[in-house]
Amino acid sequence: MDEVILEDIKQKALEEHIPIIMDETLEVIGNILKDNKPKRILEIGTAVGYSAICFSKYLSKDGVIDTIERDENRIKQANDNISKLGLENQIYIHSGDAVEILPTLNEKYDVIFIDAAKGKYPFFLKESERLLKPHGIIFADNILYKGYVMSDYNKHKQRTAVRNLREYIKEVTEDPNFDTEILEVGDGLAISKRR
């Protein structure tokens, strides 16, 4: 992997205020992926491809990443970034709304990274459970959403997002098929390992 190109992609995204994975979140996920060497990763929320490109370092031989994005401009940038690094055979972008695309997928994944519309997290969880292999891992980024999720409902505007993030946490932590940890890294990361 050409680290100079990767750093350029990251800096350009930050300059353009495109929300990309935070360094400390990436480090936590990277350490887990390093040990797991996944064959198939599903990402919900590509943006410009930064996290998918970072995750591709940890794929096993012939491993692939399917990633979903609905913003056409970001899809174009992501495709350019993927080409610059020669990762066209490892990262596939599915263009469109994840709410429509997820139900059409049938392959099973070792790892699923949820990083898109917060109001849809409970739906993304349901689909991820369907698409996850036994012993697979679901990561959900921004799960604590600037601390709102653990604070008083009425003190912020993003009530729907917060309600749905709380619902995600409740469902996944109460699910006997998963061991879940909620980490305060970055904007909050839920790590759920299927038993």
Ligand SMILES: C[S@@+](CC[C@H](N)C(=O)[O-])C[C@H]1O[C@@H](n2cnc3c(N)ncnc32)[C@H](O)[C@@H]1O
């Ligand atoms: C936080 S960014 C993803 C960042 C990326 N994972 C990274 O770390 O480099 C979230 C992206 O999800 C996309 N998104 C949000 N809701 C979506 C949906 N329902 N379907 C597809 N894409 C969605 C947004 O357009 C945005 O680009």
